[in-house]
Amino acid sequence: MVSYIVTGGSEFLRGRVVRQLLDADxxxxxxxxxxxxxxxxxxxxxxxxxxxxxxxxxxxxxHLGPASPTAEQANHMTxxxxxxxxxxxxxxxxxxxxxxxxxxxHPGRFFEDDFDLGQPLTCAAHRLAFAAEGLVRHxxxxxxxxxxxxxxxxxxxxxxxxxxxxxxxxxxAIARLxxxxxxxxxxxxxWGTTNVVPVxxxxxxxxxxxxxxxxxSRTFHLxxxxxxxxxxxxxxxxxxxxxxxxxxxxxxxxxxDQLARVPGYPLLRDHVMDLLGIPAHAPAQLRVPxxxxxxxxxxxxxxxxxxxxxxDSYADRLWTRWQREAEAExxxxxxxxxxxxxxxxxxxxxxxx
Numbered sequence: 141m142v143s144y145i146v147t148g149g150s151e152f153l154r155g156r157v158v159r160q161l162l163d164a165d166x167x168x169x170x171x172x173x174x175x176x177x178x179x180x181x182x183x184x185x186x187x188x189x190x191x192x193x194x195x196x197x198x199x200x201x202x203h204l205g206p207a208s209p210t211a212e213q214a215n216h217m218t219x220x221x222x223x224x225x226x227x228x229x230x231x232x233x234x235x236x237x238x239x240x241x242x243x244x245x246h247p248g249r250f251f252e253d254d255f256d257l258g259q260p261l262t263c264a265a266h267r268l269a270f271a272a273e274g275l276v277r278h279x280x281x282x283x284x285x286x287x288x289x290x291x292x293x294x295x296x297x298x299x300x301x302x303x304x305x306x307x308x309x310x311x312x313a314i315a316r317l318x319x320x321x322x323x324x325x326x327x328x329x330x331w332g333t334t335n336v337v338p339v340x341x342x343x344x345x346x347x348x349x350x351x352x353x354x355x356x357s358r359t360f361h362l363x364x365x366x367x368x369x370x371x372x373x374x375x376x377x378x379x380x381x382x383x384x385x386x387x388x389x390x391x392x393x394x395x396x397d398q399l400a401r402v403p404g405y406p407l408l409r410d411h412v413m414d415l416l417g418i419p420a421h422a423p424a425q426l427r428v429p430x431x432x433x434x435x436x437x438x439x440x441x442x443x444x445x446x447x448x449x450x451x452d453s454y455a456d457r458l459w460t461r462w463q464r465e466a467e468a469e470x471x472x473x474x475x476x477x478x479x480x481x482x483x484x485x486x487x488x489x490x491x492x493x
Contacts, residue, residue, distance in 0.1 A: 142199050142351070145171045147223060149204025149237065152302035153292065153339055157202060160347035171198070198232040200350055205237045206268065207304070213268045220272055224279045233283045235350045236276045237342075240290050240335045240363060241269035243430040250430040252288075252359045252437065265425040286359040287349065289342050291426055296338035296454035299461030307336060309422050310377065311462045317383045328374060328386040333367040334426045341448045345437070348444055361434035364448055370423075376455035381463070 142165060146158055158170050203223045206216045220236075227234040243250045244266045246259035255277065261267045276284050294301040301308050317326060342362045349360055371388040378385060441447070
């Protein structure tokens with residue numbers, strides 16, 4: 141029987157990883173910490189859960205990194221140090237989920253064994269990812285594996301999106317643009333490239349590779365092997381949503397970076413981004429110009445049926461799910477329209493009932 145502790149990350153990812161581990165091995169036991177007192181939730185194969193403080197022998201600790209790219213660095217590093225210490229005391233293998241953000245602004249190929257190539261780390265999210273992965277790499281008395289994930293775009297099967305990050309801000313922006321005529325092109329900043337992957341691929345690949353024996357001190361890329369332009373991602377979502385097509389201005393990303401040094405411009409930029417529902421820091425966090433090579437990972441996953449799908453193949457599911465959830469959230473408000481203290485039926489057919 142193999143025992144795991146799964147920590148860190150968001151519930152959006154963590155729940156999927158736990159389910160994948162249990163689905164792959166019906167005898168596995170997965171412990172999910174529930175608070176900072178050391179209490180854990182023991183998850184049995186049958187789904188029976190009982191609180192437990194004394195954790196038995198543990199084979200693997202799976203630490204899924206910070207819950208969001210904007211997590212405070214000090215808190216995450218403290219938690220990671222505690223996790224490394226736990227792995228050393230328990231004699232467990234640490235499987236750490238890092239991020240493509242460690243590559244920062246590196247412009248060329250980034251191989252699975254690469255780490256410090258002198259790349260510029262242009263934002264807090266890049267610096268956090270780099271520092272955290274470095275802490276794992278230089279840990280003593282701990283067997284470790286590192287998995288670098290692309291930006292989580294959503295679930296390619298169900299269309300579910302983590303509203304706390306990933307592509308959620310851009311879905312919100314496209315929702316605001318759907319009211320415009322489709323013939324009217326939208327001018328897009330040339331933000332360069334990123335690397336997005338669906339959460340179900342990351343959870344499946346991670347659970348598969350964690351269970352493989354050996355592979356210590358190795359790094360695996362859970363990425364899309366091809367560079368993805370922001371304009372291409374917008375085009376796929378815009379087609380699904382019926383939003384106006386986008387036209388990226390070549391070189392405008394560099395221009396906007398230079399304008400950021402002009403007094404007053406950041407406030408104007410942040411205001412425009414806020415109107416679109418996009419956090420001002422999102423483009424910098426999601427921009428990764430490197431081409432990530434995942435040859436080793438794909439070789440290990442060969443014959444498993446686990447492969448990263450193209451964004452175009454599931455963009456419509458992301459939009460459909462997003463739209464359905466937005467309509468469900470707005471519906472109760474429409475039905476509770478109040479006029480001078482009296483409920484008013486907003487639709488004619490309701491008034492006739």
